[in-house]
Amino acid sequence: MKRKAYPSLLVTIFLVLSLVLSACGGSSSDKVVKKEEASKFPKTTTNKKKAIKDGVLTYGLVSDTPFAGTLNTTFYDGQPDWEIIQWFDESLLGMNKDYEIDDSGAATYKLSKDKKTITIKIKKNVNWSDGKPVTAQDLEYKFLVIANKAYTGVRYDGTVQQIVGIQDYHDGKAKNISGIKVLNDKEVSITFKSATPTVLTGLNTTPLPKHYFKGVAIKDMAKSTQVRKAPIGFGPFKVKKIVPGESVELVRNDNYWRGKPKLKSVIIKVVSPKVIVSALKKGEIDVASVPVDQYPDLKTGKNYQILGSYDLAYSYIGFKLGKWDAKKGENIMNPKSKMNNKNLRQAMGLAINFKEIGDKLYNGLYEPANSLIPPSFPTWYDSSLPKAKQDVKKAKKLLDEAGYKDVNKDGIREDPKGKKLTITFSSMSGSKVAEPLANYYIQSWKKIGLNVKLLNGRLQEFNSFYDNIEKDDPKIDVYAAAWATGTDVDPSGLYGKTAQFDMTRWTNSENDKLLTEGLSPKAFDKNYRKSVYKKWQELMKEESPVIPTFFRYQTYAVNKRVKDWTIDPFTKFYKVSVTSNKSVK
Amino acid sequence: MLKFLLRRILIMIPQLFILSVLIFTLAKAMPGDALSGQLENAHADPKVIAEQRQKLGLDDPIQVQYIRWINHAIHGDLGMSYTHKIPVTDLIGERLWNTLLLAAATLIVSYAIAIPFGVASGRWTNSWLDKWVTCYTYFTYATPLFIFAILMMFLFSFELNLFPSGGSVDPQAVPGTLNYFISKFTHLVLPTLSGALLATSTTIQFLRNEVIDTKIQDFVATARSKGVPESKVYSRHILRNSFLPIAAFLGYDITGLIGGSVFVESIYSYPGLGQLFLDSIQQRDFTVVSALVMISGFAALLGTLLSDIILSAVDPRIRID
Numbered sequence: 001m002k003r004k005a006y007p008s009l010l011v012t013i014f015l016v017l018s019l020v021l022s023a024c025g026g027s028s029s030d031k032v033v034k035k036e037e038a039s040k041f042p043k044t045t046t047n048k049k050k051a052i053k054d055g056v057l058t059y060g061l062v063s064d065t066p067f068a069g070t071l072n073t074t075f076y077d078g079q080p081d082w083e084i085i086q087w088f089d090e091s092l093l094g095m096n097k098d099y100e101i102d103d104s105g106a107a108t109y110k111l112s113k114d115k116k117t118i119t120i121k122i123k124k125n126v127n128w129s130d131g132k133p134v135t136a137q138d139l140e141y142k143f144l145v146i147a148n149k150a151y152t153g154v155r156y157d158g159t160v161q162q163i164v165g166i167q168d169y170h171d172g173k174a175k176n177i178s179g180i181k182v183l184n185d186k187e188v189s190i191t192f193k194s195a196t197p198t199v200l201t202g203l204n205t206t207p208l209p210k211h212y213f214k215g216v217a218i219k220d221m222a223k224s225t226q227v228r229k230a231p232i233g234f235g236p237f238k239v240k241k242i243v244p245g246e247s248v249e250l251v252r253n254d255n256y257w258r259g260k261p262k263l264k265s266v267i268i269k270v271v272s273p274k275v276i277v278s279a280l281k282k283g284e285i286d287v288a289s290v291p292v293d294q295y296p297d298l299k300t301g302k303n304y305q306i307l308g309s310y311d312l313a314y315s316y317i318g319f320k321l322g323k324w325d326a327k328k329g330e331n332i333m334n335p336k337s338k339m340n341n342k343n344l345r346q347a348m349g350l351a352i353n354f355k356e357i358g359d360k361l362y363n364g365l366y367e368p369a370n371s372l373i374p375p376s377f378p379t380w381y382d383s384s385l386p387k388a389k390q391d392v393k394k395a396k397k398l399l400d401e402a403g404y405k406d407v408n409k410d411g412i413r414e415d416p417k418g419k420k421l422t423i424t425f426s427s428m429s430g431s432k433v434a435e436p437l438a439n440y441y442i443q444s445w446k447k448i449g450l451n452v453k454l455l456n457g458r459l460q461e462f463n464s465f466y467d468n469i470e471k472d473d474p475k476i477d478v479y480a481a482a483w484a485t486g487t488d489v490d491p492s493g494l495y496g497k498t499a500q501f502d503m504t505r506w507t508n509s510e511n512d513k514l515l516t517e518g519l520s521p522k523a524f525d526k527n528y529r530k531s532v533y534k535k536w537q538e539l540m541k542e543e544s545p546v547i548p549t550f551f552r553y554q555t556y557a558v559n560k561r562v563k564d565w566t567i568d569p570f571t572k573f574y575k576v577s578v579t580s581n582k583s584v585k
Numbered sequence: 586m587l588k589f590l591l592r593r594i595l596i597m598i599p600q601l602f603i604l605s606v607l608i609f610t611l612a613k614a615m616p617g618d619a620l621s622g623q624l625e626n627a628h629a630d631p632k633v634i635a636e637q638r639q640k641l642g643l644d645d646p647i648q649v650q651y652i653r654w655i656n657h658a659i660h661g662d663l664g665m666s667y668t669h670k671i672p673v674t675d676l677i678g679e680r681l682w683n684t685l686l687l688a689a690a691t692l693i694v695s696y697a698i699a700i701p702f703g704v705a706s707g708r709w710t711n712s713w714l715d716k717w718v719t720c721y722t723y724f725t726y727a728t729p730l731f732i733f734a735i736l737m738m739f740l741f742s743f744e745l746n747l748f749p750s751g752g753s754v755d756p757q758a759v760p761g762t763l764n765y766f767i768s769k770f771t772h773l774v775l776p777t778l779s780g781a782l783l784a785t786s787t788t789i790q791f792l793r794n795e796v797i798d799t800k801i802q803d804f805v806a807t808a809r810s811k812g813v814p815e816s817k818v819y820s821r822h823i824l825r826n827s828f829l830p831i832a833a834f835l836g837y838d839i840t841g842l843i844g845g846s847v848f849v850e851s852i853y854s855y856p857g858l859g860q861l862f863l864d865s866i867q868q869r870d871f872t873v874v875s876a877l878v879m880i881s882g883f884a885a886l887l888g889t890l891l892s893d894i895i896l897s898a899v900d901p902r903i904r905i906d
Contacts (some may be wrong), residue, residue, distance in 0.1 A: 016797060017891075023709065028752075063854075063865075064851050064858065064860075065861075065864040066680075066854070066856035066861075068668055068669045068670070070669070070670050071668065075670060077668065078668070110605075152640075152670065153670075154630075154633060154637070157629070157630045157632050158630050158634060159629070222670035222671070223665075223671040223675070227637070241757070242754065243752070243753070243754055243756055244679050244856065245679070245680070245856035246751075246752045246753060246754075246854060246855075246856050247752055247756035248756065249756045249757055267756050267757065268756075269751070269752060270751070270752070270757060270854045271751060271854060272751065272851055272852055272853075272854050274735065274851075274852060275735070275738060275750060275751070278739065278743050278750075279743075279750060279751075282743050284750065309668075436610070436755050456604055461616075462617075462867075463615065463616045463617025464616035464617065466617065467616040467617050468616075493630075497814070498703070500631035501631060563633070582712075
């Protein structure tokens with residue numbers, strides 16, 4: 001499932017509030033926490049006690065705002081809604097640890113010889129929670145809805161657009177999608193224009209119950225009762241009751257295709273990030289994902305276990321190198337741009353002690369990054385690349401070599417032509433650590449003789465930050481941002497000549513070549529694809545159009561009465577049980 | 586009176602119009618839109634986002650967008666919320682009852698505390714009671730709501746286990762049953778007290794000062810010298826005059842409460858309008874932001890009108906013809 005920026009907005013709101021709080025109340029999270037061995041977090045609970053029958057679990061939906069209530073995989077648009085949906089609906093195909101589809105789910109798949117066609121076969125006993133079977137037509141229907149002009153969501157993405165005939169359908173020229181064929185009630189084949197391994201990571205196989213949406217116009221679906229008040233799925237639980245924006249009660253789906261779930265019911269409640277740790281300590285909440293800055297408080301609890309894993313995201317520092325040409329649909333690099341010097345960019349990366357920032361500002365839950373593919377993709381991630389490490393001497397040497405010398409002896413380096421060099425840095429406001437972080441960067445750069453100033457002398461609010469960078473504001477030279485990678489490892493949407501999201505506007509023929517190879521039919525061979533992405537990661541390290549700064553840990557607290565909860569990489573909700581009636585306090 | 590009312594209502598039309606232009610321009614002047622939230626998602630397709638922008642009419646010139654919006658608004662259609670994907674009227678309707686319930690409860694409790702305390706401490710100035718009440722008002726005046734609300738929650742929910750810590754109702758309560766209403770009530774206690782206890786300070790101080798001021802007026806002395814009993818002096822002569830400023834503020838108070846309390850709602854995970862407003866600004870959900878500001882603008886105009894009516898009812902001197 002794709003993650004949206006929505007959670008980061010929530011975090012932003014929360015952090016603004018917690019800033020106010022900590023300023024007044026002297027919150028304990030201000031204390032410098034000593035380094036945590038973050039990689040040592042377990043991923044599965046260790047509770048060995050005997051499970052009780054028909055237990056009830058309370059799940060904390062950590063959010064500052066009510067959930068939107070678009071409870072359907074086709075229409076939702078935000079993390080809180082997704083956290084609810086995952087209890088009662090799922091994808092047809094399962095996923096392995098590299099987030100590639102496999103046969104562990106409610107359907108199996110076969111690829112054709114030319115790898116252009118995938119045939120999905122739904123297992124026999126898979127039924128919607130209203131008793132009707134999940135059919136091949138339901139999966140076809142999902143694509144018919146998202147590719148329709150009247151559909152209002154964002155699921156009509158790059159992978160979907162690769163399906164044969166979908167463009168004609170989208171433009172209203174065809175009544176059906178010629179590339180999607182229903183073979184029988186349980187089998188459907190989808191043919192793509194070209195063979196790429198993206199089909200293994202980027203294809204969304206959540207069906208939409210056709211019978212259930214009968215008579216609802218596509219434009220009205222997102223607001224329909226079927227989505228908002230009585231959503232259905234074929235997951236381990238079914239929705240019993242929704243209190244809009246604040247809680248959902250789910251009960252066991254006795255006919256779940258994997259078998260009867262152990263828990264009798266689940267209550268999902270919105271809990272403010274400010275009180276989540278107290279609620280966990282009190283045993284009011286059994287399971288919750290806890291924000292980074294609550295971690296020092298979270299650590300002191302004894303009645304729950306802390307699980308943690310790498311988030312599907314990375315933070316980075318980007319350098320502005322050109323412009324987006326909307327007419328051509330291409331990035332145009334400007335050879336004269338201030339940051340168009342590899343040594344300068346590398347030196348700026350070497351100047352900063354990321355380890356110290358991760359330990360002190362992010363409670364050890366942020367680790368220095370070494371690559372643009374996060375370790376949450378164990379197969380593709382190149383762990384051999386050296387981690388971002390401070391090396392002031394080398395940074396200075398690189399600058400000297402490139403001709404950035406302090407000509408007038410004022411302690412600040414001039415550019416190779418001997419002219420005054422002022423670099424403008426744009427950084428986002430919102431988080432509690434935004435200000436110290438930006439200042440720390442600027443000071444670190446000053447130490448290697450670079451004069452860096454904040455854009456307009458202050459931090460930028462989330463929306464204007466991205467607005468300015470997207471529009472290639474000529475004032476910005478350097479910026480700090482982050483990407484949520486989703487479960488598809490392919491980085492071609494973010495880097496390359498035609499990638500509009502490559503906001504550095506950096507272009508490089510080797511990069512384009514490697515990313516194309518990574519998506520070629522040959523790349524179905526994992527070893528080949530791995531070697532391509534290894535080369536790409538090395539190239540990006542060398543060229544440094546962006547410098548990856550941090551990988552993040554996401555932590556979960558799970559009450560000690562909960563059994564078999566795992567985040568490796570997904571929880572199997574039907575297996576989860578509790579070992580006592582009351583939560584451990 | 587009727588003429589005065591009519592005039593007041595008529596003048597609200599241009600006021601609302603100017604307000605709508607202002608709101609719309611300011612909302613649109615914010616950088617970004619509902620779709621820029623997609624910008625950290627590596628797999629969102631820029632082309633699809635552009636297509637959505639076009640479909641939502643976000644690329645049209647601002648005056649075109651305004652005319653479309655105001656035209657729909659006049660017909661009762663406030664548009665669709667982008668984030669919530671339902672009509673804004675439904676969305677606000679969903680939250681409005683929670684907010685109104687909380688607002689009404691807060692208002693009632695705060696006046697129920699403020700009026701007796703204010704009057705008593707004004708009547709028996711410098712007594713022990715007065716000193717305690719003054720101390721209480723200073724304390725509540727100085728306490729920030731978001732700290733107080735958390736403190737209340739820790740004490741009464743986490744430590745004493747008396748009330749639930751969040752939400753507006755127990756997820757398992759069945760609507761229509763007695764349990765449901767009890768659950769609604771217990772969920773309302775802490776947010777209400779947090780808001781009400783802090784809201785009392787100004788009202789108490791106002792009342793106290795008014796009572797002290799009125800106490801030494803000539804007409805009170807006259808009443809006393811005529812032998813009117815002390816209790817009647819207070820209930821007939823002093824209180825009626827002291828309530829004037831409070832009455833004038835009542836209209837404004839109602840407006841303020843309709844806007845919702847961002848802090849109380851957020852800390853108690855209570856789905857109301859205040860949170861919705863803050864959230865919509867962050868998300869650039871323009872339709873919701875504009876609708877909410879329009880509503881609270883309308884409520885403000887209505888509130889001042891209400892204040893004037895109340896005032897003219899209790900104080901014949903300022904009745905306008």
